[in-house]
Amino acid sequence: MAATREKTPAKRADAQRSIEAILDAAVRCLSRNPDASVSEIAKAAGVGRVTVYGHFPNRADLVDAALRRAVEEGHAGLDAVDLEGDPREALARLIVSSWQLVSQSRLLLIAAQDVLPPGRIRELHAGPVERIERLVERGRDEGVFRVDLPTTWLVGVMHSVMHGAADEINAGRLTQDKAAGYISATLLAAFAPPAQLPRK
Structure with a gap:
């Protein structure tokens, strides 16, 4: 019995390392090719397909976990952005x-x-959305963001513009170096109170 108890933590640690390797590989592979197969991801992780399916019953579960990993890492990175001041x-x-x-x-x-x-994708992005909502609410309170449209709508516009920019890049109609400037110009105008917009 003692030997069995001693092996259990080691097995759990091995399983966790395997999961981490699979998720790292899934994020890398799917970020290069959204059609990457489970076999490709398993090979990149250095494990067999059976091991992948042992942790993730199907490809959808694996993609879900990979997106969750990417969003969590991105959320942590956004914590470093200075949201004080104007x-x-x-x-x-x-x-x-x-x-x-x-x-x-x-x-x-x-x-x-x-x-x-779509509901699951929105759920995974809940953390980043809350950060944007707090900033929008502060801007509305200070009179620099519009109050005639709901905060949820403005946040949705921000996400739509960003994902639209990604689609334009994928279609070859927008270059990576210009995207951030286009997005900023579009959203700052969209968030401005109507009275602050240039008159025609």
Whole structure:
């Protein structure tokens, strides 16, 4: 019995290392090719397909876990963004940092959209959304962001513009170096109170 108890923690540690290797490989592979197969991901992780399926019963579960890993890592990175001071300047900084993350994972998101329902994708992005909502609310309180549209709508617009930029890059109609500037210009105008917009 003692020998069995001693092996259990080691087995759990091995399993956890295996899961981490699989998720790292899944994020890498799907970020390069949204159609990457379980076999490709297993090979990149240095394990067999049986091992992958032992932890993730199907490809959708694996894609879900990979997107969750990418979002959590991105969420942690956004914690370092300075959101103090002028809400407009803070929003511009957040847009640049958020876009870098969206750009890095845009192909992974395509993989997720193919196998996961929209509600699940929104659920996985809940943490980053809360950060944006707090900033928008502060900007509304300070009179620099519009109050005639709901915060949830403005946050949705931000996500739509970013993902739209990713689609434009994938289609070859927008270059990576111009995307952040286009996104910032579009969103800062969209968030501005109507009275602050240039008159025609």
